[in-house]
Amino acid sequence: DADVTQTPRNRITKTGKRIMLECSQTKGHDRMYWYRQDPGLGLRLIYYSFDVKDINKGEISDGYSVSRQAQAKFSLSLESAIPNQTALYFCATPHPGDGNTIYFGEGSWLTVV
């Protein structure tokens, strides 16, 4: 795998609070992705980044922002969390030996109450 680490693994936050989910990878690949998973809706792309200066919106970017602090780090922020952002969030990146296939972290459970 691409050694993708996500923190926190679980978080409960209140409506209106700012929350940041962090992702780091140890394999040094340029591309990194943030996905959201909801039951019955599959994995939906929030943001993706090709390098530190190249960040792109996915299909559901509204209400989210990202920061690529370094090649190995890609953070997802909810500036003002709302209950329908309760979901399982995944970060992904390719393995250097297989640039077409993305590998996922273990996920971050976020509950907004």
Added chain:
Amino acid sequence: EDQVTQSPEALRLQEGESSSLNCSYTVSGLRGLFWYRQDPGKGPEFLFTLYSAGEEKEKERLKATLTKKESFLHITAPKPEDSATYLCAVTSGTYKYIFGTGTRLKVLA
């Protein structure tokens, strides 16, 4: 617009009862089709990458095949530990990965 549709949504099999999962796709310039396995609350685990029509790949009881419009994940003589959700995804030259909603597989002992 790139799109992936998986069927069936859910499948229950008896142990040893072989079956196939379907992934239909539309994409401009396929760069890869991917199969993942996902256990509840876990991150998707990579299974296969297929690049061109006619390609096949195998791993234990799983075999993935690809045509120009769809892919199949064949499960031969499944065991209860094969129970999981199986996800299909595609990417094109944009390197956006589009996922289907998955097939929930339950294998009964």
